[in-house]
Amino acid sequence: MSAPASKSPATLHDVAREAGVSLATASRSLNGSARKVNESYRLRVVEAAQRLGYTTNLFAQAVAKGSTTTVALLVADIADPYFSSIAAGVIDAASEENLVVTIAVTGRNSQRELDTVRALRGQRPRVMILAGSRTTGSPFEEHLRAELSSFEDTGGKVAFISQDAAPFATVLLDNRGGARDLAVALAGLGYRDVAVIAGPAEIRTAQERLAGFTAGLAEHGVQLPAERIIHADFTRDGGYRGTQELLATGATVDLIFAVNDVMAVGVVSALRDAGLVPGQDIGVAGYDDIPTVRDITPALTTVRIPLEDVGRRALRLATGTARDGAATGGPAGPGAIPTETIIRESTPPR
Amino acid sequence: MSAPASKSPATLHDVAREAGVSLATASRSLNGSARKVNESYRLRVVEAAQRLGYTTNLFAQAVAKGSTTTVALLVADIADPYFSSIAAGVIDAASEENLVVTIAVTGRNSQRELDTVRALRGQRPRVMILAGSRTTGSPFEEHLRAELSSFEDTGGKVAFISQDAAPFATVLLDNRGGARDLAVALAGLGYRDVAVIAGPAEIRTAQERLAGFTAGLAEHGVQLPAERIIHADFTRDGGYRGTQELLATGATVDLIFAVNDVMAVGVVSALRDAGLVPGQDIGVAGYDDIPTVRDITPALTTVRIPLEDVGRRALRLATGTARDGAATGGPAGPGAIPTETIIRESTPPR
């Protein structure tokens, strides 16, 4: 059943010899082709391959065909549930199309992101998916665009998962709208003294969620004073520290909105460590609906994004297998991924 | 700065022509080689490459060199924090060595795992890392071994992250010892009526943790009746349902040990949904110390495994860059990854 203990893998050549046919025939019967091969030959080849433990060398195949079966996925941090959920979706959809996913992490560092894209181009991936927020004001942003454009010029496809990243295909996340809806819902529940633990100022996702949230509050006549906006890291610890900072100002608030769930988790812990009861003393809301937030106490109010689905869509968008009109480069609107406000125990009515 | 809008990426040939040197020289100056190249030539080549936006075609390079820069990582579920943390470690260590990581998910399905390994072999990865528990009694297990052996025979390296998987290099997780220590600590805290939500019976990790835990309890004279062992899925929902099942039996217990943290999270939620106060009415303990468990309420008692580190080690073990004697194929012992019992609020003294 298994292979010979030779020093290097069997090649197609070996298989052809073993089967007593030509290289061409072996290739045709093993790796599909427009042309037909006599069934008896095909069988002999397949058996020979089996016997030798042959597997097509994908690299060589890629070189010969001039196209690969690789998808490159860039994420900020694979251990972050937001990204790992997206990755799960991408991988799932990719395996359906027999594509192999390569993951690289950029650690929210534009410089490194750019380097990574450059390095990944060497793989000549069919598709490159960039998950994670764009930033404003980074000098690298422009270089990145140039690099990606040139990647597309040479036959690659690029897909973003974020806000509008024209001219590239994008799975649009309606951060503004989602945050606005959440704010409206919370204001409706009676919250009035609100603080926001926002992400780093230059991260667009953070900006948009903040803006949308502010707008939603305004619709209910609720103000969000600038000193109630704390910028912090996009991580659990960022949320934790941001909350400490907020509490230190002595502000009296009845609600803290963290612009993403991992931060919100930090908020909850910080409140508790400060002797407060999250949900009861101060409401907490997050954004993303990562799996864990329904299991923490109190279960977290948040905005759901179908993360795995987003990953799947990104892949399909890029490979052109998209089933439906998932957004591409246009402004947030009809094509954006629908979000859903989920009210849980962390924000009881006031 | 950026590339020409040609239809296909610049090749080394283009670069050589542009620089007015031979292909060989271009190759040597761009991608290193034992041989020296006149500095002025080298410069011309580098500039030409720059101008054309050239990036080495890694596939072609791999074909020519007969070796790749790819690492394949197999995980059961990338969205599971256990695996995503390990993946983070692997990716981190890999990028240090300029290796690219390809991730495939097997969904805890032996058949699929085998298929995936076969498919991945086509990539001729330098290293294949299999994270996740081995199972007992699966007919595929043997085929997997054969496949992997033949992969190693043809020059690949394999590393497992799990229990002893001789003859392959393994980052040993001392499940028995960790669980035993945990049990000793908990018995010391006064717990006497214990139940275990174990994973699927055929998963070795689950078996070992259960065995170790039982042994630890026994040292304190605490029995674990068979009917107090509930087998359930290795997921959050598994933990949840397992707990419901346990509660339905009407057993009075003062502690539930879930064999991994994600299950423990489910246990906590199930208890709460059943009107019980986890930690107070019934203690809960998990295993792995995934990041979220310190943020749920009550913070979870668990056994820490340095997951990222484990990932890093696995890679180094396989590439031979291992710094220290991280375990390889021997029985659990000196080489195993050290675990640490972490007592948190979910198991107050009784």
Next chain:
DNA sequence: AGTAGCAGAGAAAGCGCTTACCGGCCCCGG
């Protein structure tokens, strides 16, 4: 001054695969 010896550039032969293209065979119609 003559030659051995050594750099180091370039030509060319692969690496494992795909895919025109060629040519033998068989079937059909005239």
Next chain:
DNA sequence: CCGGGGCCGGTAAGCGCTTTCTCTGCTACT
């Protein structure tokens, strides 16, 4: 009974690289 097409194996020319080997042009020594 003969010629034109299909059909389908095989031959060979790549794909974009690396690497061996050849060969030129020096330096350095006797």
